[in-house]
Amino acid sequence: MDSAPHRRVLVTVGSTGFDQLVNTVLQHSFHALLLSLGYTHLIVQHGSSNFPAEALTGSSDLRINAFSYKPSLLEDMQSVDLIISHAGSGSILEALRLEKPLIVVINETLMNNHQQELGDALQEQGYLVSCTPTTLFDAIQSNKYRTLKRFPAADPAIFASYLDSKLFV
Amino acid sequence: MSICCAEAWGLSRLLLGAVITAVILALPLALVAALRLRTALPPHRPSKRTTAERKKNDDPARDESPSSEPCNITTTVFLGSGGHTAEMLQLVSGLNRDKYWPRHYIVGWDDDASVTKVHALEQQRFKEQCLFEQSKESTSTKNRPLIAAGLARRGYTIHRVPRSRHVHQSFLTTPFTLLYSLSVAIPMVIRLSCKPLKQGSPHSRSSSTPSSTLLMNGPGTCLALALAVILARMVGVPDNETPDLFFIESFARVKTLSLAGKLLYPLVDHFLVQWPALTQQYPRAEYIGMLV
Numbered sequence: 186m187d188s189a190p191h192r193r194v195l196v197t198v199g200s201t202g203f204d205q206l207v208n209t210v211l212q213h214s215f216h217a218l219l220l221s222l223g224y225t226h227l228i229v230q231h232g233s234s235n236f237p238a239e240a241l242t243g244s245s246d247l248r249i250n251a252f253s254y255k256p257s258l259l260e261d262m263q264s265v266d267l268i269i270s271h272a273g274s275g276s277i278l279e280a281l282r283l284e285k286p287l288i289v290v291i292n293e294t295l296m297n298n299h300q301q302e303l304g305d306a307l308q309e310q311g312y313l314v315s316c317t318p319t320t321l322f323d324a325i326q327s328n329k330y331r332t333l334k335r336f337p338a339a340d341p342a343i344f345a346s347y348l349d350s351k352l353f354v
Numbered sequence: 355m356s357i358c359c360a361e362a363w364g365l366s367r368l369l370l371g372a373v374i375t376a377v378i379l380a381l382p383l384a385l386v387a388a389l390r391l392r393t394a395l396p397p398h399r400p401s402k403r404t405t406a407e408r409k410k411n412d413d414p415a416r417d418e419s420p421s422s423e424p425c426n427i428t429t430t431v432f433l434g435s436g437g438h439t440a441e442m443l444q445l446v447s448g449l450n451r452d453k454y455w456p457r458h459y460i461v462g463w464d465d466d467a468s469v470t471k472v473h474a475l476e477q478q479r480f481k482e483q484c485l486f487e488q489s490k491e492s493t494s495t496k497n498r499p500l501i502a503a504g505l506a507r508r509g510y511t512i513h514r515v516p517r518s519r520h521v522h523q524s525f526l527t528t529p530f531t532l533l534y535s536l537s538v539a540i541p542m543v544i545r546l547s548c549k550p551l552k553q554g555s556p557h558s559r560s561s562s563t564p565s566s567t568l569l570m571n572g573p574g575t576c577l578a579l580a581l582a583v584i585l586a587r588m589v590g591v592p593d594n595e596t597p598d599l600f601f602i603e604s605f606a607r608v609k610t611l612s613l614a615g616k617l618l619y620p621l622v623d624h625f626l627v628q629w630p631a632l633t634q635q636y637p638r639a640e641y642i643g644m645l646v
Contacts, residue, residue, distance in 0.1 A: 200436075274606035275437045278646060302608035306629065337644070341448025344602070344626075344645050351624055352427050352567060352598060353453060 193226040193265040194219055197258060199273045202233035205318035206271065206290050211236070216245040218325060228261055230254070267330065269321070272300035277307065281336035287313040288324050312336045387588065394587035396623050396638070428566035429454040430547040430597060432576045433461045434614075439468040441604060442571050443475050444646045451479075454567075457510040458546045460539070460579070463517055476510050513546070515539045518575050535575070540582040543568065547597040548586050566597040570622070571604060572614030580621045603627045603639070605646045611636065 196210050209215060210229060219227060229236060229251040236251045255261070258279070262268060268280045269288045280287045289304045304315035311334040316324035324330070392398050431446055433439040439461075446457070457476075461468040518535040519528050547566045568583060570576040583596050599622040603615045608629045611619065619625055619636060627639045628646070 273437070274604065275440060278605065299607060299610055302610070303606050306608045339444060339646055340643075341444065343448075343643050344445045345448035345450065347626070347640075347642050348449065348567070348600070349453070351600075353425070 191226055192224045193228060194224050194267045194269060195228045195230070195258070195261050195265040196269045197230040197261075197271065197276055198232040198234060199271045199276055200232065200254070202231070203271050203290070203292050204234045205292070205294070206269075206321075207231045207234040207236060209318045209321055210269075211240050213245060215322070216247045216249075218322060220245060220247055222325070224267070226250070226265075228265065230258060230261070269325075272304045272315070274300075274303055277303065277313070281307075281312055282339070284335060286330040286333060288321070288330050289313050289315045290321055291315060291317050293317055310334070390588040390590075391584070394584045395621065399593060399623070425453070426455050427453060428456060428458070428547060428549060428597070430458045430460065430543065430566065430568045432568070432570045432579055433459055433465070433468045433472070434571065434573045434576065435462055435465045435468055437604065437606070438572050439465075439471060441602070441646045442569065443471055445569070445571075445602060447475055447479055455509075459510065459512045460542065460546075461512060461514055463514045465514075469512055472510070472512055513542055515542065518578075536578050539578050540585075543579045543582045544586055547583070548591055548595055565594060567600060568597040569600050569602070570614075570618065571602045572612050574614045574617060576614060577617045577621075580618055584621060598623045600624045601626070602645065603632070605644065607632065609635075 196206065198206055207229070210227070216227070224247070226248045227250070229249065230253070231251055232253055236253075241249050241251060258276075262280060262283050262285060265285065267288070268285045269290060270276045270280055272289045272291050277287070277289060289307070291298070291301045291304050293301075301315075304313070307313050308315040313333060314324050314327070314330045429446075429449070431442060433442055451457075459468075459472050461472070515538050516531070516535045518532045520531070523531065547568050549565060568579060570579065580599055580601075583599060587593065587596050599618075601615065601618045601622040601624070603626060604612060605628045606612075607615065607627070609631055611627075611632065615625075615627075619638065625636070625639045626645070627633060627636070627641050628644050630641045633639045633641050
């Protein structure tokens with residue numbers, strides 16, 4: 186029965202809510218798109234945004250699992266093949282460090298939106314795909330997220346040697 | 355009518371006199387304060403680097419001497435919870451524990467998540483035991499001997515400060531909680547990071563090199579800590595006894611500084627950013643690469 190390989194997608198909105206993104210991933214057309222690309226499971230961390238219980242038992246063949254918060258998303262992130270995340274720097278870094286394909290969705294309703302700057306800058310460097318809730322379908326269809334660059338591992342020595350140079354001359 | 359006018363005239367003359375006296379008294383004070391502030395702020399502070407270099411040239415054997423205790427930097431780290439804590443601990447994780455000790459972590463009163471992360475990092479990277487954690491019940495004076503013991507054993511300590519504002523707290527009561535928070539945080543940072551150098555110790559650092567550092571990366575509340583140090587310099591605490599102030603802007607800030615960054619930019623000795631574009635707008639900012 187389960188001979189076909191599992192392909193999973195994680196959607197995460199972070200520590201608050203992101204209604205536009207959650208509403209997008211609730212749509213049947215979104216589920217159909219994921220199925221057409223061979224994905225079998227959808228995991229949604231929806232925060233304070235409403236996620237109706239009936240959406241879990243939707244009509245499509247996509248297996249959906251949803252929760253509001255978890256102390257750590259590390260296990261979920263490790264288990265999936267694609268991460269669709271809000272543009273918070275913490276989530277972005279965590280996903281990039283795991284070297285997972287990452288699509289970042291900018292919340293345009295946030296005031297003085299520096300998240301967009303980070304998403305755009307990292308997209309420019311080829312580490313992720315940046316989009317908005319309305320362009321998420323295109324971002325998934327474009328397949329660009331399959332050919333992203335590897336994000337460099339954190340190097341704590343850079344800051345350490347800088348501090349040494351300032352304090353231990 | 356005329357009596358009333360005369361009274362008012364007399365009263366206003368009295369007021370005028372008082373104001374003029376106050377201005378005459380306050381002017382030199384303000385001038386002195388301004389001069390002090392000028393020398394306490396980064397561009398006009400005496401250059402430590404050149405003096406430190408001179409010291410090294412004068413006495414090259416000191417550091418290599420086997421009996422010599424290596425110089426250490428008292429390292430105070432402000433953890434602003436959430437993403438701030440995560441980035442800061444990433445930075446601290448690379449530091450050499452033989453140089454940067456003792457390490458004092460300042461966290462929010464109820465920020466248990468940051469405390470857990472500090473313990474995890476210290477035990478993983480530094481294999482040290484926490485010598486002292488100021489719990490919500492204990493008083494700081496009771497634990498002071500423990501801190502002293504900690505200094506000798508190169509460990510780390512954790513200190514909690516009250517929140518300056520709770521989520522959803524009324525703006526009417528905010529000034530009071532803010533004042534309370536400052537009344538705890540300011541003496542704490544002075545006590546932890548402004549240390550008189552040991553008298554007559556052969557191993558003490560040169561009189562012009564810093565003996566401590568304060569690392570900050572936001573949020574805006576760390577302004578209080580930076581101001582406390584600058585005030586200490588203004589009232590005459592010698593330069594080498596106050597910590598060198600470092601601010602490290604978040605990885606999330608690409609083209610604009612955070613509020614904390616904007617506030618601390620003119621105050622700190624060293625200002626790091628993680629995206630090169632920011633150095634064009636802020637010439638004092640340094641870019642040395644992505645740090646997290």
